[in-house]
Amino acid sequence: MSAMRRLSPSSALVLFSGGQDSSIALVWALTRFERVETIAFDYGQRHQVELAARVAVRREIAQRFLSFAPRLGDDAVIDLSGLGAISETALTRQAEIVIGETGLPTTFVPGRNLVFLTMAAAYAYRRSAGVIVAGMCEADFSGYPDCRRAALDAQMQAIALGMEAEFSLETPLMHLTKAQSWFLAEELGGKDLVDLLIEHTHSCYLGDRATRFDWGYGCGLCPACELRANGWAGYVAARSRREIR
Ligand code: ZN
Secondary structure, three states, rough: OOEOOEEEEEEEEEEEEOHHHHHHHHHHHHHOOOOEEEEEOOOOOOOOOOOOOHHHHHHHHHHOOOOOOOEEEEEEOOOOOHHHHHHHOOOOOOOOEEEEEOOOEEEOOOOOOHHHHHHHHHHHHHHOOOEEEOOOOOOOOOOOOOHHHHHHHHHHHHHHHHEOOOOEOOOOOOOHHHHHHHHHHHHHHHHHHHHHHHHOOOOOOOOOOEEOOOOOOOOOOHHHHHHHHHHHHHHHHHHOOOOOO
16 A cells, blocks of 8 residues: 655645635634745636635735735636536526526536545645645525535545545634634734725626725625625624624
């Protein structure tokens, strides 16, 4: 039997899309690990603008948070256009975003996160990174079954067996609501980080960067914007209640 691959427990790879959650996960990783690299997947998604947002988020973090800058390592964007080709969903073609007959929104790409996680582990293996960090959350996500911790744990087991490498998977946002994740951001980087996230992260499924709300840019109507707007409103309300006390 071959030996297990030795991986660095102080080196992390973050699945970083440029959205709100993965950006918070990135900063979380920067507070904990000596070296933090980022990876994203381009599968022909409609929100190409999200891939541009991630460049801006990395740049702003490096410029505004000097203690994080030396830890922020390389970035990779992996071409997964084949995934877009087999996924006939609203994210990869022009179709209305609605809740489909399975109870999942039409933005659901079957098995997308399973593919992402496997690709991330293959990349982390090459980079000797022992920790994979992802921003998935169960609490108020859109119901994607491959974001659930049980699905992720089963997959990490398969990866450990199949790659003979033991990765730890960290999902710091898993049990947070969107409002709570803003509090986590505030805890990690104060108002500066909250402002950075509002201005530079992107969530809108339609890729709208023209309309600015108090929670950031977006169409204001798609499920991603609705989730982000509600989370922000919850955060603002909880914050003002705290200040009154
Ligand atoms: Zn939107």
